[in-house]
Amino acid sequence: MQRRFLVGIDLGGTNCRMALVDGQGRVCRRERFSSRDFDHVDGLMAKIEVICREFEIAVRGAGGEIVALGAGVPGLVDYQGKVMVAPNLSWLNGVDFSARLAELGQWSVRVINDANAIAWGEHAWGAVRDNSSFLAVTLGTGVGGGLVLGGRLWVGSDGAAGEFGHVVVEPDGRPCRCGSRGCLEQYASATGILRSVREELVQGRRSSLESLDADALTALAVGRAAREGDALALDVLNEAGRRLGQGLAMIANVLNPEAVVICGGVSLSLDLMRPSLDGELSRRAFEVSARRLRIVAGELGDDAGILGAAHIAGCTDALWP
Amino acid sequence: MQRRFLVGIDLGGTNCRMALVDGQGRVCRRERFSSRDFDHVDGLMAKIEVICREFEIAVRGAGGEIVALGAGVPGLVDYQGKVMVAPNLSWLNGVDFSARLAELGQWSVRVINDANAIAWGEHAWGAVRDNSSFLAVTLGTGVGGGLVLGGRLWVGSDGAAGEFGHVVVEPDGRPCRCGSRGCLEQYASATGILRSVREELVQGRRSSLESLDADALTALAVGRAAREGDALALDVLNEAGRRLGQGLAMIANVLNPEAVVICGGVSLSLDLMRPSLDGELSRRAFEVSARRLRIVAGELGDDAGILGAAHIAGCTDALWP
Known part of the structure; x- marks a missing residue:
């Protein structure tokens, strides 16, 4: 053959x-x-x-x-x-x-x-080869999503399903390019994380990120600063994790899937976001669904x-x- | 046979x-x-x-x-x-x-x-006999949900799927019996609607609902008052519709289903809630998914x-x- x-x-x-x-x-x-x-x-x-x-x-x-x-x-x-x-x-x-x-x-x-x-x-x-129902979340410039249910990709009636980045986590929050406000994407994407950093800096908080010029100030740099103990960077990633946890609690309650796999550049900081993510998830989701939900980072990268x-x-x- | x-x-x-x-x-x-x-x-x-x-x-x-x-x-x-x-x-x-x-x-x-x-x-x-993917929402004492996808009931990994009432619509909002805050149930259920009425009355707003004793003040009575032009009752149902629209926008973006069927006692007031519900849905959901979503009241009652x-x-x- x-x-x-x-x-x-x-x-x-x-x-x-x-x-x-x-x-x-x-x-x-x-x-x-x-x-x-x-x-x-x-x-x-x-x-x-x-x-x-x-x-x-x-x-x-x-x-x-x-x-x-x-x-x-x-x-x-x-x-x-x-x-x-x-x-x-x-x-x-x-x-x-x-x-x-x-x-x-x-x-x-x-x-x-x-x-x-x-x-x-x-x-x-x-990372989810053994799971038949899961949400894949891509944390990059934006936040995307793909949903597998019963071993098949759920694309929706028009192929438009999976827009997890536009779940509302703050009803009157940051305006989103989609026309809504307070979408998860505005807080947990690379763009959202950098916006949070800039808002904190403008308010006069001190951080090692101050010294970076616009090109060098990336979500990756925020992760690096957080690992070096920068309090502002840690706070911002905590906040992104908290918002992500809020969105995932919703997925847990509505779909009760086996897993969530977090992909994209920002997923490299998933470990830093996990404490606040897990806290929000356990506070907001039903216990049985939260306990079921296995949250893992993607393994295949780009x-x-x-x-x-x-x-x-x-x-x-x-x-x- | x-x-x-x-x-x-x-x-x-x-x-x-x-x-x-x-x-x-x-x-x-x-x-x-x-x-x-x-x-x-x-x-x-x-x-x-x-x-x-x-x-x-x-x-x-x-x-x-x-x-x-x-x-x-x-x-x-x-x-x-x-x-x-x-x-x-x-x-x-x-x-x-x-x-x-x-x-x-x-x-x-x-x-x-x-x-x-x-x-x-x-x-x-x-009401959804011709739809193979839809969310059923029950607006009663609480808010429940059932999800049909691809013509089959999606019960989730533990049978716990469909908890639409516990989608968060206000992150720091009213505490919910589930342990979270700001769940849809706290605003769009009969209980939530009556709580909104009481909050408005306590703040000194006038309404025909003032004259009702505790037993007579039901979600049905709120609907009746709204139909008779009571401004407070209308505002409260508008708010419930707005919150419901916010939750449904999330469902539209994540699942892109064909329909939503609204059941339970409060669904008798669905027509009164529709303007604010539709407004929120079109503001928050992607156009193709919002346009697809057929929102109907249940036909089978109890x-x-x-x-x-x-x-x-x-x-x-x-x-x-």
Whole structure:
């Protein structure tokens, strides 16, 4: 029998990454190019095709075949893999990206939202491989989410499920780009954490973060300062953890899932956020649901999305409804 | 072929109601007795058995048979139908109620949480019969919830899913019996609405509700006063609607379901709450999810739970996970 390979595409607003993945979730080859070089889907498709051909040659040399091609896209993707809205890649709006990818070869194809791809990656080969119901939370520039229930990705009626970043944690809180106020994203994302730092500094609190210029003041730097004992940095991460715990209590009460996997850059500070997160969770969630909820950091890092897109493309019945 | 009948049990903290139901969801016979007469499951089982025998005799007379027996219980019920905790019927704690009901006859049996039974009833024969993904919200003394996703009841890992009443809508708000603060239940339940009325009256606002004594001051009376133009009553229902809209926005963003069905006594005032509910929903939820969400009042009234328990007992694969 031929060895079976998968191809994953992680289409970001800035970069597009592609990987050839084997049946055990190992990346065999990678390619990366700028998404900003394109202003139409045709240009992107030409580039993807060239890379697929290269992958195919490599795979045939190893006596194998590519059986599935999956892509994660930063936007709203319907159940059939059509991109409804992609705010940072507006030329993809309305494109049946799944159909376009299917033209490239005799493989099964799936296009999903990028946060859903991350969720599926951690399910297939990562931190929640033993869990059939969980929320994946991505803490990055924004806060995203992907929901797996009963072993399948719950994408919702329009593919719009999983927007955990826009759970309200403070009804009259910080205005959010979504039009609401006090969304979790405004407190627990990298952007939210930096905003909290700046608000504290403006109020005259002292911190080692004062000395950093705008470029160096990142969520990673806040985590580093907290580890070195900086009180302001610790307070800000506590607050982010508390808000995250409030949101997760809601998920525990409404869905009673087995696990939550925290991914994205800010998840590197998860250990620092855990005390306040756990405190809020136990205060707000029903005991049985809070006790059940296993909270873990993602294991696949930046590869979660690419691996998830590749894996889910080879699965039938992986999506709800 | 024999006509097939179902039996539904709605076991409340005060009363237990039983009904014989035909295949079209029509109640053919009813019985009602006090749950307070019992302090052990054996007594309850003896009473249920007597009624089941009466139902069997009636059914045989009509040339039919009873094929399923289902019960809704006010508490935490696991996936197999064991009652984990029933706060108001503590003698049921730890009882495998499903196994006990199965001893009574050759029928399929299912025991579920009472809010889930209401959700399933409205799905089987009520307001959301055409929807495969929805939240049922019960606005009564408390606020309960039942979640149907992909045509199946999502009960969660421990049977504890659907606790929509304990979504936090005001982080430092009114203390809740669950140990958290600012739960939706504290604002949108009958109890919450009456608390809001009392708070307003204490602050010196005038209202036709002032003249009512404690027994007469009910959520129904608040609805009646609002319809007669009482400003305080209208404000309080607006506030309840606003809080409910905030919670539903969260459901829309996280689950993107097709519908929400509002049940329970307070749902009789749903039309009065709709303007503020809709306003909050459109302000807080993503457009595609808000547009999708059909919000309707339940159609089955007090029979939703009994009908849902009866119907789901005859279904295989009706529960997740």
